Amino acid sequence: MFKLGNIYYGFKLIEETEIKEIQSIARIFIHERTGAKLLHLKNDDDNKVFSIGFRTPPSDSTGVPHIIEHCVLSGSRKYTTKEPFMDMIKGSLQTFLNAMTFSDKTLYPIASRNEKDFFNLMDVYLDAVFYPKIYEIPEIFMQEGWHYEIFSEEEKIRYKGVVYNEMQGAYSSPERILGEAIGKSLYPDTCYQYSSGGNPDVIPELTYDDFLDFHRKFYHPSNSYIFLYGNGNIEKQLKHIDENYLSNFDKAQIDSTIKIQMPFSSRNEIIDYYPISSEESDENRSYLSLNFVLGKNTDPETYLMANIIGQLLVGLEAAPIKKALLDEGIGEDIFPITSGGFQPSFGIVAKNTSTDRKKQFEKIIFKTLTHLVENGIDRNLIEASINIVEYDLREASRFPTKGIIYNMLSLDSWLYDGDPLVHLQFDKTLNQLKSNIDTGYFENFIKEKMINNPHSSMVIIEPKKELGAEKQRALEEKLEEYKKSLSKEEINKLIESNRKLKRMQDTDDSEEAKATIPKLSLSDVELKAQPIPQEVIKEDKLTILNHNIFTSKIAYVDFYFDISMIDEELIPYINLLIGLLGKIDTEKRPYSELSNEIYIHTGGINFDVTCYDQKDNDSIYYPKLIVNAKAIGNNIIKMMDLISELITQSKIEDRKRIKELFQQMKSRIEMTIFDAGHTVAASRVSSYFSPSKKYIERLKGLDFYWFLSDILERFDKDSNEILANLNKVYKKAFNLNNLILSFTGDEDDFNMIKSSLDIVTEKLNKEEFKPIEYTFKEEKLNEGILSSANVQYVSKGYNFKKLGFNYSGSMKVLSTILSRDYLHNKIRAQGGAYGAGILLDTTGHIVTYSYRDPNLDKTIKVYDKMADYIDNLNISEEELTTYIIGTISQLDPATTPHMRGQIATNRYISGITQEDIQKTRDEVLATKLEDLKTFVPLIDKAMKEDYLCVLGNESMIRQNEKLFNKLVQLKK
Template identity: 40%
Template structure:
């Protein structure tokens, strides 16, 4: 299921890479080099000449951009005033988006709600949810809508030209002729409405965006971000929450809603983005004939007003919710924040993003080191957000003490002054630059790069700069490099940080039971309001609620549904894509080679058999994956190691996981996956560094180990609050199988283990070191070793040279395979977190019920998600989302940011009834199948394709198996869907579920659970 997303920050691709330069680089890249002439020829043949008009669009400029291997053509629609950029290249994945500049002046989330609402039917496509319908019956590779701090985007993408045109038509009609102007029920559904609980009689708020933002406001990071904006901006749009504050969303009136839509959703305020290999003349003609030529140019006041610079620092304190009995010691967030008064141009933006990497993102970063050494928090990091007109640079310390706030500030100031005086370490700067240059090789590698380029274009275009400003990085990077010796970065520090008076110190403190207090306050407020209503007014609310639900329940007429553009079966490729996988033997090491173009990057995954690790040491195996690469080695201290990783690799990572495989013991194969990526020229050094990390890492630095364990604990606690869905899913699947139990070890059991190590660190340190060394000795062995190579075929020989040298350093010891025994007595649990919403999961085992997975289940998945769960959970229930999916062995239902609990479990159960009553004619079945094939053919780049090929090998899946699933999906009939009801009923009656949610909601339904757990532990 596709979902709406609220965007708060979109960074330049290079900046993203700087922010995560130690992460694994992934994806595909369009072949480079031989495009310039062909693109130019196409432009000439199509008559696209600068200064001339085509279908009402005047071509204002055209140029080749080497960094993104595209020709950028900038147009202006003369009659309507719409702006358009087309990035022409050979990418088959075509992207369209229409974007609007949408500043805000309150916290009602009006633009966010409009973003949802315009996709709820339009003049040409008068169904209630064309967005969902197109998602379920098209070959789209991307379909979504995004709200930012001062913009709204409506992007779609597809590799199929007919499908691309269909999607573009639906989106253009949605934004210019939506049903919202004549149907107030859409605002009630997508935004908010009053609702009387039929059982308790209580008056409540409900609505999709309302519940989405209640989920958002359970996150300390979201609350902190809003507090920072509020501290630095007081006079303009950025002082407000564009997504909407749940306390203020109910203040939005229908008149304000429509007034805001009419003000901003006009061509003169739009920026249209096109990307990929498409017929530009026909595309321009379609937009002109059907939409833009019918709309007049208007004057729109959407300019983002500049915040007047402050004369002195601002200090602000905010609260975030934690459990009523949680220990709040060392739970404060500190942030020092600087507003840049209009950073201009790609050079300064890129320069500041690189500066952030130098200051804070590496272990050798001087500001990070100073704060860590000063005992400020457990995790220090930075953020530079250029996707606003006045960018913000922030320095954070989490799990800190409020009493250290001025010490935090003083360390920052003293360190920055010292850097300006003494300069940066040359090795650190060079390492960061190498990481950035590696990023330039991978910035086109994301399979959905067309979307990434749009984000970069909007970062400048939205503020009336050229949309190509942030697409040309190499010239700016070279200019920065030429200025380093002249103190380039030191001058940035002086200008934008030390001399900057427009800054703030924001403290985010934990507050015990804050959610519960807010819930009670809201309950009292609504009860008081209900008491003030006359019987007639209360009856009207009840009637409105009933009418809304009746409207939501009603099916679209076949006449209206048929107006949506569709594909046919002849548009489908009946053959599944084959992943090139060649099994080889190199020096007694099994190699899975995936030859494909990667522009000189080599992606390599090394799979060590971890099934020999004793059960009582599995959690140490997971700790080993966390600490490797983050502790000193015999040859390098942690600072040197950090620099080497940036300089010689595109990322080295370790991950303990397991592949499902019916031929393996207990049906799964535990592995330690080591991913090492590098340019072909630096691969030998990358493998040498990997040997040093694997075989010579030292775990005896008590301070470093304690800091790492504390950081892991902190990250898990953040994950439980922000990613409750993952916790609920993993725990529910752990009720079903040994493989589910093994996977779940990485969640709550591992967190409990880390908390124990943290709380009893001194007494357990020696045992921890001993176990880490023991596990390393067992895992990093040749027996069962498999290595995968994804890269250009011409570079394979270079890879094998490095692999053979590396292989000689791997031990070849023999250890017995372990048989793990798990306890399945615990089930149906609830986890209480500081949240205002729930994450509800229910699952069952196909395998234990005696059924086998087949491709028809993918079609059932599409039908249940789009026609049943979307309506019941999101549209009627108010949850932000929910879905179901099949794995090879299991069925999984889930909801997220859900105001309900028991009702959602009932909804999952009622899926059986829905399938039994399912009806669809041939055209409807064709549409379901088209959408299913679209989901099976998602965008994948080289790294992803290599990983898929590896997974097929370890799971025992053949290309014939993949084709069989596709054939089964293509042959699915209505009867297949109805017949599956009996199977689903058997599986659902296993009655296995888990909920992560608010204390009040969980306790109100306590009879459903065998255990109620508060997962986040108090620190000692």
């Protein structure tokens, strides 16, 4: 038993309380000697979490907090390899292992179900943050941050560095530039005016000495926030942290105070620019954002209201500001934008509009807000908005490692000297807000925090052709001038520092260094693959899959409709259709009322489309339209009723509304392309040789994006034909034949679902159909996809089964070695990209990818030498065991209850049995070095097929034009 006021291994217990919302006992400790703060959440979760965080407010945009986050994980006092972080990923059973830079804090969280692994990971992270090698090895800063790259006197000087290139990729996104500008506009006297990740234009101003000073100042126990979660032995954990680390330090006075921005007397305005390619139109491509500071995050009501008001005014389909702006044609997409930090803000963004609509944009917003205050807000809209936020809290944002989310929730008050438990004890605040629905509270909040709040800003982001090229020219001139300013001796000194870095990168870790990395053994690994409970019930044309899994009383229902009868030319219309459902009128009610009904009674009804490969053959695949829904208790019946209404009574006829939704759909795709560029390129290259991936590409890849762009171009002229095709797909797709219902939850809720199933099935199309055989031919397109991105996403791939090879579970170990060793070293550490990897699957796909990559042809050459690397691979049995354990962690990822139900369903559709899962696991565990060598001809032949796709910078792709069969504009 713990007692208040007692000291446990240097930690004084100052508070203990039960938090029913997250089924945990919370204990707050202070470390007597250093002042380090520690929060422990004790519960039954075996997925244990440790995190250490520091308050790290930046004083410029050099990205020093972000660069330090990378660098401290590159060698420490006890763990002396070049990258202990990567070494742990290779051979840990971790369920989460990462580090994160926020605008005012840096976090180092880990999670594992295995106690030995948990302590190993915790120790590596503690040693990394307190005793990094950065003071002894400046090359770490050069590699991870930035440096001048030059290897001969004749060469031009370039900037190189992992964070530098990562942020080049981040700043390819106009939404990133918008977010930065909002920070500058609302908090000009605080740390939030700066980019903690680093602005690529400013990163090279960071000196090595300033970098070290930042670490000296902030990375001290007195400035730390330690978090422990799960069913682990807390006394053992406290003892380890104190005896091995904190007891070595004394209390220090560290000024990491986060300054409050004093309120404005009038609205601020900022204009910034984002690059578009020379071929793109700049008409109606601006962003307008009206933003308000709402208060402080330490206040629980303000904290929740920032998200609730976002849903209420802009997020939901019934949101009045969104509707008013779209009705007036201001922007093709309207969405909310919120910021965290000490003083939360809420913004309303109009995307794809023109700057001359600014006054109208502002006028409509305030007119709508005033109307809401004077006439009252629809209580259903308020209730729906609160419900969305409540589900998010109760499901821990649907993140499989809940402890990570609880850590972040605690820090959203704790970091600002508030109560670390206030956002975890959310019931009281939610109940208070619910009781205020009819009191005028929400209207007064809008009046005070928005209408009468001068602490606000208008941010305008405009497109600028050739901005990227201009910046590139200016950078080249700057570097040329810099080189001219250097003496021959200084140039040679630079060359030598680059050679020294390259020698470090090329030199393998010594056996002594490798021995410092803690390791697990195969005896720590569970030999049996854990089955997911699944009961299969066949009923005439319907299959029911029941997953009896504890879900905290939330019932999850997924309907998988067979869409293999849809004509080939109508495939993209399936994705268009699901973008409409729930957002258009039905025969029973208008979409605004429908939206409220959905979120008042359920946790959401969502639609998706995909296809599942037969487990060992990508020529056989099963296209599915999926309806996901969730509800609690008696709302299950209402949920089933709403699903039926959506899939049988939607009215596809309102041309204006449908066009608005298509524009929004296009906008949302564009917002994700550069963040997921590696996925876009890998999916595209797979579609050249894989029938199932070609289907996916038509359904929701770049083919779909270009199809949608074309539909919008000709919508006004061809709307009759477009609506007719949508209706055709709508009537065919929701068919009872071959329908699969997947349920995840408890037995009582399953019985309720089963007894109410007729509500959905009775109105479905029951017409028999034959699957269409689509004719997708192999086609070596080898495209260079031209964009305004500052970096590349490079992918090569093929199907090894077409080359006569068979799948083996050992390929997963091969993938681990190539991704986390060879490709990481060559493409990230040496090449400066943010990431790289390779995928091999049971259907025969072998696909490589790079992420935010400054290179193009160099990366392709790295892929082409993978076979040589494996051919020459010489590793000990112990090293191979490490890779095997790291591979097992990928087979056993953290999952939510609903995810487990979905995984089991996906396996059922693909024909994957528990025996198949166990066979793969057995083959992983039995992998020998000679097994890996047998894959050399497979890799060699697959890469020699030379199927290639690159999404990236227009200028870089044009410089390498000879590599491609065709060049294609991303935005046509």
